[in-house]
Amino acid sequence: MTFIRFKTKYGGHSKFHRNLRQYAHQALEALRNCNNKEDLDKAINGIHLKRVEICKRSNRLKKKVINKPPSWWTQDLAITKKRVAAFRRREPTELRQAACIIYSRDRAQYRRHLVKTRRRAWRKFCMEASNPFGKQYKAIFRAGRPPSDIFQQSTPAGTELSFAQKILETLYPHTPQAPFIGSTASSQPNDSPFSSRELRKVIRELNKTKAPGYDGLDNIILQQIHSASPELLL
Numbered sequence: 001m002t003f004i005r006f007k008t009k010y011g012g013h014s015k016f017h018r019n020l021r022q023y024a025h026q027a028l029e030a031l032r033n034c035n036n037k038e039d040l041d042k043a044i045n046g047i048h049l050k051r052v053e054i055c056k057r058s059n060r061l062k063k064k065v066i067n068k069p070p071s072w073w074t075q076d077l078a079i080t081k082k083r084v085a086a087f088r089r090r091e092p093t094e095l096r097q098a099a100c101i102i103y104s105r106d107r108a109q110y111r112r113h114l115v116k117t118r119r120r121a122w123r124k125f126c127m128e129a130s131n132p133f134g135k136q137y138k139a140i141f142r143a144g145r146p147p148s149d150i151f152q153q154s155t156p157a158g159t160e161l162s163f164a165q166k167i168l169e170t171l172y173p174h175t176p177q178a179p180f181i182g183s184t185a186s187s188q189p190n191d192s193p194f195s196s197r198e199l200r201k202v203i204r205e206l207n208k209t210k211a212p213g214y215d216g217l218d219n220i221i222l223q224q225i226h227s228a229s230p231e232l233l234l
Helices: 013-032 037-058 075-090 097-127 135-141 160-171 196-204 219-228
Strands: 002-006 061-065
Touching: 002 037, 013 037, 013 219, 075 097, 196 219
Parallel strands: none
Antiparallel strands: 002 061
8 A cells, every 4th residue: 555745855845835826715715605514524625635636736756655464464463473572582681491481482382373374364365266367376476576465355545535534434433413402502702713923833833754644745735835825724
């Protein structure tokens, strides 16, 4: 699985400013025309996608590969691996023979469990073959095939927005809403909006070395958005 990273440290800011200023008026107009929550969500999603498109046109790109463990790797194997590593670190300092015996026994059990799991996953992968010259054949005979890709059941596809939607649905599944019980409105006044001075202080103190998310937008791009059109952030 790969996602796009923007090389924001290597220029392209002037082109980004020019492209964003051309779109800023349209984005602000879309926000002003929102009458309900659905309209606001739709407008914000459109602004985000347009912002990513502007970054792709303005900055140089590179693809970042996410190293995923193979599908046969389980939590039990991870726990056993950490346990064996702890015994291995403890072995040189332990003078007792019992500690060495425990380490050797757990290491042998971990290796045996690891081999059985890999063979079981490989057997299942080969039994599902419908074409003798399909992905099973290519996984064996094609050179340079990454081992983690052999056991991958499906290839993720979609946009940054679909990835974010899947993560959101996994973390916060949909639950039926409880019936609304009317209550008296609060007499407290609404919070005052952020001022330009407060926004400028926050933007100035952002960490420029922080890694971006799946959309590739880092804090340098956020600072360039504030420099080109601060109204989009207020």
